[in-house]
Amino acid sequence: MRTCTSLLFVSLALVACAQPFEGRVASRLADAGLSRPMADCMAERWVDRLNLLQLQKISSLSEDLGRERSRGKLTLTGFVDRVRAVNDPEVFQVVSTSAAACAFKR
Numbered sequence: 001m002r003t004c005t006s007l008l009f010v011s012l013a014l015v016a017c018a019q020p021f022e023g024r025v026a027s028r029l030a031d032a033g034l035s036r037p038m039a040d041c042m043a044e045r046w047v048d049r050l051n052l053l054q055l056q057k058i059s060s061l062s063e064d065l066g067r068e069r070s071r072g073k074l075t076l077t078g079f080v081d082r083v084r085a086v087n088d089p090e091v092f093q094v095v096s097t098s099a100a101a102c103a104f105k106r
Contacts, residue, residue: 022047025055034076041102042095049094057086058095076103 022043029039046055061082076099083095 028059032079034079038076038102041105042098045098045101046094049098050091054088054091054094057088057091058083061086 025046026036026039026043029042030036034042046058050058080092080096080099084092086092
């Protein structure tokens with residue numbers, strides 16, 4: 001019984017942490033130039049499917065993406081292509097499928 005209680009507490013703590021983290025991911029995507037509905041949709045999928053290290057890999061692109069956005073060159077396709085440079089097949093798969101799913105969801 002004690003193990004179940006501990007497991008429940010840890011699970012609830014992780015769920016509580018995921019919500020604010022998802023919001024930060026969505027904000028960074030919106031800052032990079034994606035529409036807020038698109039950023040929210042993609043962040044939800046990423047937080048569910050990627051681990052922290054993988055999310056940090058994507059985050060490392062934010063400076064480059066910000067420069068492209070300021071020049072008016074950032075597109076969703078360009079964003080997905082830049083993620084390919086992270087060289088993590090799972091990250092690329094999650095980002096590209098999220099982009100497609102969220103684009104059709106709108």
